[in-house]
Amino acid sequence: MSFLSIQGISKAYVGSEGKIQVLKDLTLDLDAGRIHAIAGASGCGKTTLLMLCGGLIFPDSGTIILDGEDLLALSPGARAVRRASLVGFVFQRFHLIPYLNVEQNIMASCVARPVANAHQRCDELMQRLQLEHRRGHIPARLSAGEQQRVALGRALMNRPSLLVADEPTGNLDEENTALLLALLRDFTEDGGMVLMATHDSAVAAVADHRYIYHDGRFGVVPE
Ligand SMILES: Nc1ncnc2c1ncn2[C@@H]1O[C@H](COP(=O)(O)OP(=O)(O)OP(=O)(O)O)[C@@H](O)[C@H]1O
Ligand SMILES: [Mg+2]
Numbered sequence: 001m002s003f004l005s006i007q008g009i010s011k012a013y014v015g016s017e018g019k020i021q022v023l024k025d026l027t028l029d030l031d032a033g034r035i036h037a038i039a040g041a042s043g044c045g046k047t048t049l050l051m052l053c054g055g056l057i058f059p060d061s062g063t064i065i066l067d068g069e070d071l072l073a074l075s076p077g078a079r080a081v082r083r084a085s086l087v088g089f090v091f092q093r094f095h096l097i098p099y100l101n102v103e104q105n106i107m108a109s110c111v112a113r114p115v116a117n118a119h120q121r122c123d124e125l126m127q128r129l130q131l132e133h134r135r136g137h138i139p140a141r142l143s144a145g146e147q148q149r150v151a152l153g154r155a156l157m158n159r160p161s162l163l164v165a166d167e168p169t170g171n172l173d174e175e176n177t178a179l180l181l182a183l184l185r186d187f188t189e190d191g192g193m194v195l196m197a198t199h200d201s202a203v204a205a206v207a208d209h210r211y212i213y214h215d216g217r218f219g220v221v222p223e
Contacts, residue, residue: 001065002029002030002031002065003030003032003067003161003162004028004030004053004064004065004066004195005028005029005030005063005065006026006027006028006029006030006052006064007062007063007064007065008025008026008027008062008063009023009025009026009027009052009059009061009062009063009064010023010024010025010026010061010062010216011023011045011052011057011059011060012060021216022044022045022216023045023048023049023052023059023216023217024215024216024217025062025216026049026062026216026217028211028218030193030209031193032191032193033188033189033191033193034188034193034194034207034208035184035185035188035194035196035206035208036193036194036195036207036208036210036211037196037197037198037203037206037207037210037211038050038195038196038197038198038210038211038212038218039197039199039204039211039212039213039221040212040213040214040218041213042199044213045213045216046166046213047166047197049197049218050164050166050197053066053164053195054083054087054089054162054164055071055079055082055083055087056083056089058072059072066082066086066162067086067161069082084112084113084158085113085160086160086161086162087161087162087163088109088154088155088156088157088158088163088164089165089166090151090152090155090163090165090166090168091151091166092170092197094139094147094150094151095151096139096147096150096151096154097139098139099138100138101136101138102126102131102134102135102137102142102153103122103126103135103136105139105150105153105154106122106126106157107119107122107157108154109154109155109157109158110157110158112158113158115158115159118157121157122153122157125156128183129149129150129152129153129179129180129183130149130176130179131146131149131150131153134146143171144171145171145172145176148168148169148170148172149172149176149180151168152165152168152180156183156187160192161191161192161193162192162194163184163192163193163194163195164195164196165184165194165195165196165197166196166197167196167197167199168180168184168196168198169198169200169203170199177200177203181203184196185206194207
């Protein structure tokens with residue numbers, strides 16, 4: 001069975017401006033140990049799909065099975081526990097905690113789930129993400145690329161099985177993009193699954209599987 005199975009998902013947003021049908025009867029089966037990249041025009045629904053897969057928002061219909069468990073059938077408390085133990089998020093707009101410094105933002109993952117040798121792991125992540133010299137800085141005193149790397153460190157801190165990353169290289173230069181892709185590859189070689197949205201075709205090219213948006217669905221791009 002796939003690690004993440006999305007079955008017949010539909011999702012619309014309804015507001016005073018009317019209804020926006022984003023996803024229509026989308027079915028995808030995604031394996032662990034792989035980097036999956038989703039692409040499509042701005043506003044097509046990439047972030048929506050990522051939030052659904054991580055159990056942060058809910059579809060209007062359909063089923064999401066994560067590691068053998070129906071996410072939508074769980075109680076809110078059980079879903080939160082499952083998310084904390086399985087999923088790490090890198091949000092498109094980072095959502096770092098503004099009054100915590102780099103080290104504290106990365107360590108914040110340990111609140112949801114204790115991590116063995118947490119300080120050592122945090123140090124290793126800061127080193128790999130070239131953030132050590134900024135460890136005492138709050139997000140407002142960081143560049144956008146540095147903030148993006150902190151967001152990745154926080155997402156990886158408690159060793160999730162699924163890393164959901166929304167445009168994770170959007171603010172990175174070439175060197176840091178390569179560094180991030182190497183980290184993602186190490187993560188999948190250890191058995192983790194990456195689901196990322198990206199506008200960067202060079203980044204998508206590194207993925208094992210690519211999906212492109214068309215008419216409410218993300219279809220597999222043939223090799
Ligand atoms: N909370 C919301 N309420 C109403 N409409 C929304 C909401 N969130 C997103 N949308 C709309 O749904 C559509 C899909 O949004 P989404 O953020 O998933 O796109 P995206 O593919 O991630 O875009 P981008 O590449 O710009 O990040 C857009 O048209 C957006 O305006
Ligand atoms: Mg988006």
